[in-house]
Amino acid sequence: MKTSPVVRPLLLIVLCAAVASRAAEAPAELKLDALPKIDATQFVGAEACAKCHASHFDGWKSTLHSKMVQRPIADGPGKTILGDFSIPSTNHPALKDVKGVIGSRWKQRYLVEENGEEVVFNGQWSVQEKKWQPYTAKSDWWWDHHKDWKQRSNFKLCAGCHSTGLDTQAEKWQELNISCESCHGAGRKHSATSRLEDIVNPARITRDRSMDVCLYCHQAGRPHGAQTEYAWAVGYQPGDDLAKYWKGFEPDGKVTPEFWQNGTAHKNRVQGNTFVQSVMNDAHLQCSNCHDSHSGRHTAMTIKSARDNALCLTCHAPGQKQHLKEKTLTEHTHHAATSTGSRCIECHMAKTGENSVAAESRNHTFDFISPSTTIKKGNPNSCNLCHKDQTPEWSLALVKKWYPQLNVALPADGSIRTAQAADR
Numbered sequence: 001m002k003t004s005p006v007v008r009p010l011l012l013i014v015l016c017a018a019v020a021s022r023a024a025e026a027p028a029e030l031k032l033d034a035l036p037k038i039d040a041t042q043f044v045g046a047e048a049c050a051k052c053h054a055s056h057f058d059g060w061k062s063t064l065h066s067k068m069v070q071r072p073i074a075d076g077p078g079k080t081i082l083g084d085f086s087i088p089s090t091n092h093p094a095l096k097d098v099k100g101v102i103g104s105r106w107k108q109r110y111l112v113e114e115n116g117e118e119v120v121f122n123g124q125w126s127v128q129e130k131k132w133q134p135y136t137a138k139s140d141w142w143w144d145h146h147k148d149w150k151q152r153s154n155f156k157l158c159a160g161c162h163s164t165g166l167d168t169q170a171e172k173w174q175e176l177n178i179s180c181e182s183c184h185g186a187g188r189k190h191s192a193t194s195r196l197e198d199i200v201n202p203a204r205i206t207r208d209r210s211m212d213v214c215l216y217c218h219q220a221g222r223p224h225g226a227q228t229e230y231a232w233a234v235g236y237q238p239g240d241d242l243a244k245y246w247k248g249f250e251p252d253g254k255v256t257p258e259f260w261q262n263g264t265a266h267k268n269r270v271q272g273n274t275f276v277q278s279v280m281n282d283a284h285l286q287c288s289n290c291h292d293s294h295s296g297r298h299t300a301m302t303i304k305s306a307r308d309n310a311l312c313l314t315c316h317a318p319g320q321k322q323h324l325k326e327k328t329l330t331e332h333t334h335h336a337a338t339s340t341g342s343r344c345i346e347c348h349m350a351k352t353g354e355n356s357v358a359a360e361s362r363n364h365t366f367d368f369i370s371p372s373t374t375i376k377k378g379n380p381n382s383c384n385l386c387h388k389d390q391t392p393e394w395s396l397a398l399v400k401k402w403y404p405q406l407n408v409a410l411p412a413d414g415s416i417r418t419a420q421a422a423d424r
């Protein structure tokens with residue numbers, strides 16, 4: 001780059017400032033002999049917030065964040081155990097040994113005690129299939145070091161993303177579930193003063209720091225450094241720069257546990273990793289533009305329903321700045337307006353990711369995934385996830401006709417299919 005003598009000193013100042021700010025946020029290697037500490041006495045719990053924020057409390061109670069980890073109740077109205085323990089299987093522990101249950105929407109895993117420690121059993125219940133499955137954890141980066149499930153500590157490998165206010169010294173959490181203070185930071189001071197400056201409001205910090213509040217749990221990755229004991233962002237608190245504590249995984253053009261070769265979701269819990277690749281991320285939107293942390297009214301806590309397109313049409317309807325180029329929905333989707341084939345999310349958030357079974361988790365790159373990439377590399381595409389009885393070649397021919405603006409040329413090297421089943 002050519003710069004004039006006048007511009008150069010200015011550039012130097014800018015560069016120095018950039019270097020300085022980066023140095024201040026240098027990644028912190030997680031060291032087992034020097035784990036970051038929290039002041040557990042500063043957490044008050046959701047019930048305390050509820051005294052002044054009743055509607056936020058009620059809304060949050062209706063979300064799955066408040067029900068991630070539950071104590072085992074096998075029968076009755078408060079039943080939390082979904083798995084059918086009457087089916088004989090090596091994939092579940094004895095019912096009497098279950099100390100806790102994790103999850104309820106897609107799959108459920110079970111906490112048992114081994115040598116005085118709470119660990120995760122190596123089997124799971126698939127809600128979709130209504131059957132027991134092995135849970136090998138083979139696709140997790142830490143698997144090599146925890147091949148024996150009896151060595152899989154709930155506190156160290158899971159709880160940082162399922163519970164609130166983790167104290168690594170005492171190996172305890174303040175609340176079993178993902179509660180107010182997971183996203184707003186410790187709130188004792190604010191609860192006493194009611195002052196805005198004593199609490200983190202994600203809407204009042206920069207957009208990147210605000211996104212970090214979701215990404216510290218919703219972005220697959222690992223702490224910096226070589227340790228393999230802790231699998232969550234130890235030391236991070238809402239408002240912090242997540243990059244200091246956490247290295248999010250990125251796509252590298254190959255099929256990995258997290259991504260298909262084209263960077264789309266290969267599993268659950270990669271919303272952050274995929275959203276950052278999207279046009280809407282570039283346009284500075286964030287998770288909370290579509291998700292309401294204090295309402296479980298719609299599927300997946302969306303602000304409006306995505307099932308009737310209301311959510312997407314908030315910004316993409318005729319008259320809006322981001323309106324679709326076509327005048328009618330059918331012109332855009334080539335399906336009847338009432339067809340599921342006209343639902344924005346089915347083409348733009350195709351279920352490319354495996355959760356308890358393949359094709360359960362929605363991709364958050366928001367790209368239409370062309371059948372040409374299936375022919376080339378074997379990843380799922382937006383058409384054939386519905387049209388299972390048709391070939392990608394069938395879809396591609398239609399896509400070429402319907403969306404001529406898309407570059408959907410077949411690869412010169414012919415059709416190689418390398419579909420790989422995700423390892424759960």
Ligand code: HEC
Nearest residue numbers: 044048049051052180184187190191194196199200201204
């Ligand atoms: C004694 C009552 C009281 C308690 C307890 C309380 N708050 Fe508040 N909170 C308030 C009031 C009043 C405001 C509005 C202050 C204002 O607008 O100046 C507020 C504002 C907020 C805001 C918005 C700040 C902003 O930037 O607009 C958040 C977030 C918040 N509270 C979260 C919490 C959480 C989380 C807890 C529990 C840890 C909690 N509050 C406990 C009274 C309380």
Ligand code: HEC
Nearest residue numbers: 102103104105106107109120157158161217218231268269
């Ligand atoms: C880095 C954060 C993080 C870690 C570590 C983590 N999880 Fe999760 N987990 C999540 C998030 C976020 C979701 C929900 C998002 C999704 O499923 O796409 C989730 C979902 C789940 C679900 C499905 C919930 C449902 O309702 O179906 C289960 C079960 C689960 N996790 C178990 C575990 C176990 C067991 C461990 C430890 C071995 C673990 N997780 C470690 C963040 C984490």
Ligand code: HEC
Nearest residue numbers: 046049050053056057060065178179180183202203288293
């Ligand atoms: C999963 C993260 C998360 C959890 C859990 C959560 N909040 Fe929030 N909260 C947010 C975000 C994000 C905002 C910013 C609002 C926005 O941009 O939509 C917010 C905003 C608020 C506000 C400011 C007013 C508003 O609605 O914008 C209050 C008050 C609040 N939360 C209270 C609570 C209380 C009380 C709880 C627990 C009962 C709670 N929150 C649980 C993420 C969370």
Ligand code: HEC
Nearest residue numbers: 064067068103104105161178182213214217287291300301
């Ligand atoms: C402390 C970790 C943590 C934080 C912080 C967090 N989440 Fe979650 N989130 C989870 C886990 C774990 C689940 C799975 C809950 C379950 O299935 O029971 C989940 C589930 C969800 C779901 C799916 C709910 C459903 O009904 O299927 C959405 C949407 C979501 N989170 C959005 C957000 C957003 C937006 C933020 C930031 C404002 C956020 N989360 C912050 C851990 C977290």
Ligand code: HEC
Nearest residue numbers: 279280283289290306311312314315322344345348366367
């Ligand atoms: C809060 C407003 C808002 C909501 C809600 C919203 N979008 Fe967007 N969307 C935008 C903006 C802004 C852009 C960026 C447009 C640009 O920069 O050209 C965008 C871009 C996109 C693009 C990329 C367009 C391109 O030029 O490549 C797609 C696809 C998209 N949105 C789909 C969706 C879907 C599907 C939903 C519903 C799940 C949705 N959007 C909800 C505001 C929104």
Ligand code: HEC
Nearest residue numbers: 309312313316323324325326333341342343344347368403
């Ligand atoms: C049948 C599949 C399908 C459905 C359903 C669908 N789209 Fe698209 N959409 C496409 C394709 C294909 C493209 C062109 C891809 C590209 O340009 O990258 C596209 C392009 C877009 C774009 C960018 C270009 C433009 O036309 O402005 C936006 C924004 C968008 N869609 C939003 C939506 C919204 C909002 C909905 C629901 C109202 C929706 N789409 C429903 C397939 C679909």
Ligand code: HEC
Nearest residue numbers: 214218271272275286287290299300306307345360361362
């Ligand atoms: C443009 C809107 C939009 C944005 C931005 C967005 N999501 Fe979503 N998200 C959705 C929709 C729509 C669904 C599916 C709702 C449904 O099934 O009805 C969804 C589903 C989810 C789920 C449930 C799992 C699944 O596979 O269905 C989680 C968890 C989630 N989102 C987290 C996030 C997080 C974290 C971010 C930010 C990194 C984010 N989302 C950004 C629209 C959005």
Ligand code: HEC
Nearest residue numbers: 335336338339340341346347382383384386387395398399
């Ligand atoms: C959410 C599921 C869904 C998605 C995604 C979807 N379709 Fe459809 N499609 C349907 C349904 C359901 C019908 C039946 C007629 C109707 O309801 O419109 C249909 C009808 C059709 C038809 C006419 C009837 C037939 O089977 O010959 C064609 C052609 C078609 N789709 C092609 C596509 C292509 C190409 C794509 C990708 C761009 C696509 N569809 C994406 C659900 C879907």
